[in-house]
Amino acid sequence: MEANIKTIKSLAVLCSGGDSPGMNSAVRSVVRTAIGMGIDVYGIYKGYSGLLEGNIQKLNLSSVGNIIQRGGTILDTSRCLEFHTPEIRQEAAHILARKHIDALIVIGGNGSFAGAMTLHQEHDIPVIGIPGTIDNDISGTEYTIGFNTAVQTAVNAVDNIRDTASAHARTFLVEVMGRKSSFIALQVGICTGAEHVVLSNQAVDYEKIVSGINKGTERGKTSSIIIVAEGEKAGLSYEIKDTLMTQYNLSVHACILGHIQRGGSPTALDRLIASKMGYAAVQSLNQGLRCHVTAFNKGEIEMVPLSACMTGKNESTESQLELIRALAI
Ligand SMILES: Nc1ncnc2c1ncn2[C@@H]1O[C@H](COP(=O)(O)OP(=O)(O)OP(=O)(O)O)[C@@H](O)[C@H]1O
Numbered sequence: 001m002e003a004n005i006k007t008i009k010s011l012a013v014l015c016s017g018g019d020s021p022g023m024n025s026a027v028r029s030v031v032r033t034a035i036g037m038g039i040d041v042y043g044i045y046k047g048y049s050g051l052l053e054g055n056i057q058k059l060n061l062s063s064v065g066n067i068i069q070r071g072g073t074i075l076d077t078s079r080c081l082e083f084h085t086p087e088i089r090q091e092a093a094h095i096l097a098r099k100h101i102d103a104l105i106v107i108g109g110n111g112s113f114a115g116a117m118t119l120h121q122e123h124d125i126p127v128i129g130i131p132g133t134i135d136n137d138i139s140g141t142e143y144t145i146g147f148n149t150a151v152q153t154a155v156n157a158v159d160n161i162r163d164t165a166s167a168h169a170r171t172f173l174v175e176v177m178g179r180k181s182s183f184i185a186l187q188v189g190i191c192t193g194a195e196h197v198v199l200s201n202q203a204v205d206y207e208k209i210v211s212g213i214n215k216g217t218e219r220g221k222t223s224s225i226i227i228v229a230e231g232e233k234a235g236l237s238y239e240i241k242d243t244l245m246t247q248y249n250l251s252v253h254a255c256i257l258g259h260i261q262r263g264g265s266p267t268a269l270d271r272l273i274a275s276k277m278g279y280a281a282v283q284s285l286n287q288g289l290r291c292h293v294t295a296f297n298k299g300e301i302e303m304v305p306l307s308a309c310m311t312g313k314n315e316s317t318e319s320q321l322e323l324i325r326a327l328a329i
């Protein structure tokens, strides 16, 4: 540790943005690691909104007992619009100082990381980000906690829909979450043997969808599954369904999976990565890191500067699409 780096005696942890399965496993790991190292640990309830309200409680070992397997987050979470305002962030910094909290661990997505970054830049507060979002849309890390569970939940749902699609000889459009990112859609598409995936950042290619369905019909297929990434707002699958009906005379069904993808008990993979990240977050503060993220790259946890995690990512989109096309022949 550099000689001029102040020792962290107390830290706070919060969850922000959409909840994701595995957040609790990460909170547990942060709390247990910190206490084991003699660091006082506080939970901030309801994300940045709770910070501004001073909704902060000291946590002990049993505060995080029996939560590793639970979905949601015991700390609750929020989307806090005021946090975009510098004066409001100044208030947040004062609240942390008044509570003698030396560092903040933020478990959340790209938006939550943007909030943590500004707090660090403006008020020199040590921050560590733990990537927790089902969207897997944070640059600098190949993985974000919750993605695997969300994909598994969606895959189970599509398997069920496939039974009906097959029994009734129907085509289904199944819309999955992911906002601007199509990672859930792509992985669900591969794992359910979908005929086509509609990406969130591209115009819908109706000719391709229709020729795919027709090709399948010609070789005797009676049902098809098309996965739709939701984009800016939910409901695109219904627009596609209407266009297929009115312009191509094709009758299809649409199903929006919605928030069932965000809840539920985390998979073993999410519990494992969350436990490792929580531990690494606290260790890294002890080692003098002050504005970093616990990233998961090439199978290992590594500390990456928060500044490297501020843009979206789209690596692997093309190769995943290629696989879907190759297998839907
Ligand atoms: N540019 C920003 N500056 C300050 N705070 C921000 C900024 N962007 C987002 N935040 C804070 O982070 C919160 C969560 O952001 P957002 O709603 O984008 O979710 P997220 O963390 O990306 O998670 P997810 O996408 O998984 O729901 C916002 O409500 C706001 O309080």
Ligand SMILES: O=P(O)(O)OC[C@H]1O[C@](O)(CO)[C@@H](O)[C@@H]1O
Residues within 6 Å of the ligand: 017, 018, 019, 133, 134, 135, 177, 178, 179, 230, 262
């Ligand atoms: O629950 P809310 O606030 O409607 O947010 C929905 C969004 O949150 C996410 O589930 C990520 O948390 C996105 O995939 C989705 O677009």
Ligand SMILES: [Mg+2]
Residues within 6 Å of the ligand: 017, 109, 110, 111, 133, 135, 137
């Ligand atoms: Mg986000």
